[in-house]
Amino acid sequence: MRLITFVAQGRQRVGALLDEDTTVVDLTAAAPDRPEFGSMLALIESGPAGLVRAAELVAARPTTALVDPKAVRWCAPLPRPPRxxxxxxxxEHLAVALREMARRQAAAADDPDAAFDQLIASGRFTxxxxxxxxxxxxxxxxxxxxxxxxxxxxxxxxxxxxxxxxxxxxxxxxxxxxxxxxxxxxxxxxxxxxxxxxxxxxxxxxxxxxxxxxxxxxxxxxxxxxxxxxxxxxxxxxxxxxxxxxxxxxxxxxxxxxxxxxxxxxxxxxxxxxxxxxxxxxxxxxxxxxxxxxxxxxxxxxxxxxxxxxxxxxxxxxx
Structure with a gap:
């Protein structure tokens, strides 16, 4: 499933994207009595049973819970992760970035090339x-x-x-x-x-x-x-x-x-x-x-x- 967190009617909801992301099943609205759809974190913590229930709702496609994804504000899928x-x-990126940082730091020196060599030799940028x-x-x-x-x-x-x-x-x-x-x-x-x-x-x-x-x-x-x-x-x-x-x-x-x-x-x-x-x-x-x-x-x-x-x-x- 492709899961999102979005805001509708003033509260955050959990949804599943359908039809190449052109439709959202509002899982929170479809099963308001189910605590696992209270938030994305609750759904994750509910384990396999929660995903099975979500898959059932997606397959059912309840018409009262279908939402246009363009009509709602999307949030981070996990707005408040525990860590x-x-x-x-x-x-590979780090090695390149460290050398670029050394080069930029050395640019203000009277002899940038010499300053760059000294910074690299220090080991702090390797x-x-x-x-x-x-x-x-x-x-x-x-x-x-x-x-x-x-x-x-x-x-x-x-x-x-x-x-x-x-x-x-x-x-x-x-x-x-x-x-x-x-x-x-x-x-x-x-x-x-x-x-x-x-x-x-x-x-x-x-x-x-x-x-x-x-x-x-x-x-x-x-x-x-x-x-x-x-x-x-x-x-x-x-x-x-x-x-x-x-x-x-x-x-x-x-x-x-x-x-x-x-x-x-x-x-x-x-x-x-x-x-x-x-x-x-x-x-x-x-x-x-x-x-x-x-x-x-x-x-x-x-x-x-x-x-x-x-x-x-x-x-x-x-x-």
């Missing part, structure tokens, strides 16, 4: 071997989740907004000490993630050595829908694209991942466990930012991230 980890499942050995991640603020067609504004004192093209897996059930061979069975579904960055602020903050902080936490966009795992035969063979005002800026593939979602789930389950509804974002695919290409977003730009089998996540940069 979000942004991982380095793609490592990808650490640990990235290839295990899944590294940082925690994303789950209170700063945005959705399809939301307008995205940079944080205070930042002007250089950038997109990051990512795929995310949503965990379907709680688990601890999960065997790697069993970890795929813990994926509920997949969505698109735009891990927005304020590049000018990020470059300043990273010089402190304490991380990106406010340059990342202002907004992370998920959507447009949450596609259940059974509808994604191979999550590691999906084309990924980013367009700005209709022009393609980025092209990549999930085939270039260094680590899989199963590896991430198995690793995380050994340290505190994983929980139904938590989001595991992949990190950025190679070439998946404007920063990589030396291109900058402008106020009013329309950014579209597209992944085969999931859809297109669209947002506008604030004016």
């Amino acid at each position: 979000v980890r942004d991982c380095a499942l793609f490592t 990808l650490h071997p640990l990235f290839a050995e295990r899944v590294l991640y940082y925690n994303v603020d789950p209170l700063a989740i945005s959705g399809p067609d939301d307008t995205i504004a940079p944080p205070e004192d930042a002007t250089e907004l950038d997109y990051e093209l990512e795929i995310a897996a949503v965990v379907g059930r709680d688990g601890r000490d999960i065997a790697p061979d069993d970890a795929d069975g813990y994926v509920f579904g997949y969505t698109i993630c735009n891990d927005w960055s304020a590049r000018d602020l990020q470059l300043k903050l990273m010089q402190t050595g304490v991380g990106a902080g406010a340059s990342k936490d202002f907004s992370t966009t998920l959507g447009p829908c949450l596609v259940t795992a059974d509808e994604v035969p191979d999550p590691y063979a999906l084309a990924m694209r980013a367009r700005v005002n209709g022009e393609q800026f980025s092209l990549g593939s999930t085939a270039s991942m260094t680590h899989t979602f199963a590896e991430a789930i198995a690793q995380f389950s050994r340290i505190g466990g994983v929980y139904a509804g938590e989001v595991i974002a992949s990190g950025t695919v190679a070439s998946g930012t404007g920063f990589d290409a030396g291109r900058h977003l402008k106020p009013g730009d329309i950014v579209e991230l597209e992944i085969d089998g999931i859809g297109t996540l669209r947002n506008q940069v604030s004016l």
Whole structure:
């Protein structure tokens, strides 16, 4: 199923897309007495039984619960996930991005080339071997989740907004000490993630050595829908694209991942466990930012991230 969260009659609802995404079955309205349709998180936590009930409603297509998707406001499929980890499942992008950060930091020096060589020699802008050995991640603020067609504004004192093209897996059930061979069975579904960055602020903050902080936490966009795992035969063979005002800026593939979602789930389950509804974002695919290409977003730009089998996540940069 292709599941969405949307607002109708003043409240959030859970729906399933039909007819090539031209119709929505409002699951909340179709079964108002069923707690599993109170929110997307409730549906995920209800387990296989909830999905079976949802599939029955989709098959029945109750006419009183059919909605025009263009007539309602879509939200992030999981507006308030219990946890979000942004991982380095793609490592190729990181190596390129670190060198570009060093080059930009060195640009203000009297001898930029010499300053760049010194920064690279410091090791701070070279990808650490640990990235290839295990899944590294940082925690994303789950209170700063945005959705399809939301307008995205940079944080205070930042002007250089950038997109990051990512795929995310949503965990379907709680688990601890999960065997790697069993970890795929813990994926509920997949969505698109735009891990927005304020590049000018990020470059300043990273010089402190304490991380990106406010340059990342202002907004992370998920959507447009949450596609259940059974509808994604191979999550590691999906084309990924980013367009700005209709022009393609980025092209990549999930085939270039260094680590899989199963590896991430198995690793995380050994340290505190994983929980139904938590989001595991992949990190950025190679070439998946404007920063990589030396291109900058402008106020009013329309950014579209597209992944085969999931859809297109669209947002506008604030004016």
